Amino acid sequence: MSRKASENVEYTLRSLSSLMGERRRKQQEPDAASTAGERSLLAAAESSASLQGAGAGGGGVGDLERAARRQFQQDETPAFVYVVAVFSALGGFLFGYDTGVVSGAMLLLKRQLSLDAMWQELLVSSTVGAAAVSALAGGALNGVFGRRAAILLASALFTAGSAVLAAANNKETLLAGRLVVGLGIGIASMTVPVYIAEVSPPNLRGRLVTINTLFITGGQFFASVVDGAFSYLQKDGWRYMLGLAAIPAVIQFFGFLFLPESPRWLIQKGQTQKARRILSQMRGNQTIDEEYDSIKNNIEEEEKEVGSAGPVIFRMLSYPPTRRALIVGCGLQMFQQLSGINTIMYYSATILQMSGVEDDRLAIWLASVTAFTNFIFTLVGVWLVEKVGRRKLTFGSLAGTTVALIILALGFLLSAQVSPPITFKPISPLGQNTTCTRYSYCNECMLDPDCGFCYQMNKSTVIDSSCVPVNKASTNEASWGRCENETKFKTEEVFWAYNFCPTPYSWTALLGLILYLIFFAPGMGPMPWTVNSEIYPLWARSTGNACSSGINWIFNVLVSLTFLHTAEYLTYYGAFFLYAGFASVGLLFIYGCLPETKGKKLEEIESLFDNRLCTCGASDSDEGRYIEYIRVKGSNYHLSDNDASDVE
Numbered sequence: 001m002s003r004k005a006s007e008n009v010e011y012t013l014r015s016l017s018s019l020m021g022e023r024r025r026k027q028q029e030p031d032a033a034s035t036a037g038e039r040s041l042l043a044a045a046e047s048s049a050s051l052q053g054a055g056a057g058g059g060g061v062g063d064l065e066r067a068a069r070r071q072f073q074q075d076e077t078p079a080f081v082y083v084v085a086v087f088s089a090l091g092g093f094l095f096g097y098d099t100g101v102v103s104g105a106m107l108l109l110k111r112q113l114s115l116d117a118m119w120q121e122l123l124v125s126s127t128v129g130a131a132a133v134s135a136l137a138g139g140a141l142n143g144v145f146g147r148r149a150a151i152l153l154a155s156a157l158f159t160a161g162s163a164v165l166a167a168a169n170n171k172e173t174l175l176a177g178r179l180v181v182g183l184g185i186g187i188a189s190m191t192v193p194v195y196i197a198e199v200s201p202p203n204l205r206g207r208l209v210t211i212n213t214l215f216i217t218g219g220q221f222f223a224s225v226v227d228g229a230f231s232y233l234q235k236d237g238w239r240y241m242l243g244l245a246a247i248p249a250v251i252q253f254f255g256f257l258f259l260p261e262s263p264r265w266l267i268q269k270g271q272t273q274k275a276r277r278i279l280s281q282m283r284g285n286q287t288i289d290e291e292y293d294s295i296k297n298n299i300e301e302e303e304k305e306v307g308s309a310g311p312v313i314f315r316m317l318s319y320p321p322t323r324r325a326l327i328v329g330c331g332l333q334m335f336q337q338l339s340g341i342n343t344i345m346y347y348s349a350t351i352l353q354m355s356g357v358e359d360d361r362l363a364i365w366l367a368s369v370t371a372f373t374n375f376i377f378t379l380v381g382v383w384l385v386e387k388v389g390r391r392k393l394t395f396g397s398l399a400g401t402t403v404a405l406i407i408l409a410l411g412f413l414l415s416a417q418v419s420p421p422i423t424f425k426p427i428s429p430l431g432q433n434t435t436c437t438r439y440s441y442c443n444e445c446m447l448d449p450d451c452g453f454c455y456q457m458n459k460s461t462v463i464d465s466s467c468v469p470v471n472k473a474s475t476n477e478a479s480w481g482r483c484e485n486e487t488k489f490k491t492e493e494v495f496w497a498y499n500f501c502p503t504p505y506s507w508t509a510l511l512g513l514i515l516y517l518i519f520f521a522p523g524m525g526p527m528p529w530t531v532n533s534e535i536y537p538l539w540a541r542s543t544g545n546a547c548s549s550g551i552n553w554i555f556n557v558l559v560s561l562t563f564l565h566t567a568e569y570l571t572y573y574g575a576f577f578l579y580a581g582f583a584s585v586g587l588l589f590i591y592g593c594l595p596e597t598k599g600k601k602l603e604e605i606e607s608l609f610d611n612r613l614c615t616c617g618a619s620d621s622d623e624g625r626y627i628e629y630i631r632v633k634g635s636n637y638h639l640s641d642n643d644a645s646d647v648e
């Protein structure tokens with residue numbers, strides 16, 4: 001093929017790709033029209049290329065294009081990108097570990113340090129509260145100091161917090177340690193998905209960001225195993241549980257000393273030379289010119305369009321596409337928490353006990369089966385995200401979650417309906433007033449956190465049942481009476497139920513629990529994080545993620561802190577019906593407002609929010625559309641005129 005012909009083709013394809021890569025200029029321009037425009041441009045380029053090829057001696061350009069296409073398909077993502085993703089996702093692991101481990105640690109801690117209910121609650125929720133604050137503040141941190149610095153800070157906080165916790169000698173020090181760890185979790189939760197999204201190639205972005213949630217659920221599973229293992233070590237077992245997190249934190253810290261900054265952030269800060277080098281490293285044998293140009297053009301255009309004056313959050317709110325993206329991002333995070341995932345995880349031991357598992361330790365181990373199910377099905381999400389896309393995966397997942405919540409609620413409802421009556425009212429020892437002995441049915445007794453149900457079994461019927469106060473130091477036994485201790489359980493042949501009632505319908509709740517995790521884990525678990533990492537333009541990315549992660553943590557605290565009270569007022573089944581109601585509203589929201597971002601370049605995604613909010617359901621037919629950018633010629637690494645600024 002003649003040189004001239006090949007130059008022409010390169011020119012045509014180059015102008016074509018820059019035309020397509022260009023962000024939508026007019027926000028009023030309808031999506032469908034421009035899509036059609038892009039399609040016809042592609043077709044036009046293809047026909048002009050083959051015409052030129054024919055003119056230049058037959059089939060040359062066709063060959064060239066085919067070769068380019070082959071090359072494009074063969075391009076392999078360098079292992080380095082995976083290394084970077086895995087090291088970053090250690091942040092997710094720590095997030096999961098530190099939020100998961102506390103329930104097991106608390107069982108031992110409350111005995112050893114005689115913690116009352118307020119202190120127990122404080123130690124659990126202080127971490128989540130601190131995470132909310134630092135996630136919100138993490139936006140500014142990320143914007144000014146970069147993603148790498150934020151991740152380094154998060155791992156330093158994790159390490160310091162874990163060391164303080166392992167060495168703590170009183171509850172105040174424990175609280176300080178939990179706060180420090182919480183600050184680390186918040187920063188990691190908002191930075192890691194952004195960082196991974198910014199270094200990933202578009203075709204792998206969803207999968208790599210979803211790996212972060214896989215690490216979160218992996219951390220929760222590992223925490224439950226550690227809890228089980230150290231629960232045998234009654235004295236100081238909690239020190240190991242809380243302190244072990246320092247190991248992955250140190251690994252991440254040292255790893256990140258050698259890992260690079262996000263090239264997109266560097267370009268934004270004008271360090272273009274360094275950015276090119278890192279981008280080349282991340283893309284291996286693929287050309288980076290087009291990606292680099294498109295990031296750069298994008299930043300310049302955005303600065304022109306949105307300006308750079310005033311706080312980012314105000315600019316985001318006054319610019320319709322980012323305002324819509326923010327609503328979608330925060331909405332997704334809010335509905336993730338409102339569907340009750342953390343209540344399910346936290347109370348899985350209780351739900352399992354309800355289904356007939358009476359041994360406490362067995363329930364702790366079975367809770368790790370719950371965490372394992374959450375982990376394994378997140379893996380299904382990692383596999384599905386690039387196949388079915390974010391929108392279908394999230395919608396399908398939430399639909400299944402809603403059904404599972406209804407089954408779970410029905411399980412509790414049935415159990416309450418056939419709740420065994422209280423047939424035996426013991427007299428409390430002198431000076432011990434209690435409300436427990438006033439209840440007439442087990443389900444009333446179970447909803448009172450101060451009381452437990454003590455009963456005997458005659459074949460499969462509950463007999464001689466009473467409601468008595470629970471031992472404050474251990475919910476495994478009553479504070480007095482027939483269920484006072486293990487020895488009495490044997491001599492009196494009684495059983496003790498705290499937080500549940502023995503009924504023949506408990507399996508329904510177990511079925512609901514399993515279905516819940518199977519549906520929630522692949523979609524609603526990871527997608528809010530994944531989608532948020534990609535829907536904001538660069539200038540708004542850290543702030544957007546800070547806000548949405550903050551919302552996630554705020555709703556996390558609200559839902560988990562209010563669960564027991566909600567259950568007290570609405571009963572258990574009422575609480576799960578309420579979550580099912582929230583999840584149904586979430587379904588409408590996702591159907592109407594969540595666009596598909598699969599396969600798109602980060603720079604193109606903003607245009608998905610050009611249209612009025614809640615019109616996404618209408619553009620479903622466009623979902624399968626995929627535009628492939630092919631560069632025929634180009635070099636990976638060269639100095640451009642403006643790059644002289646930061647040559648090292």
Ligand SMILES: O[C@H]1[C@H](O)[C@@H](O)[C@H](O)[C@@H](O)[C@H]1O
Pocket residue numbers: 213216217220336341342345374524525526552556
């Ligand atoms: O995506 C994660 C994941 O689903 C976890 O299991 C849950 O505990 C978190 O709250 C959530 O943000």
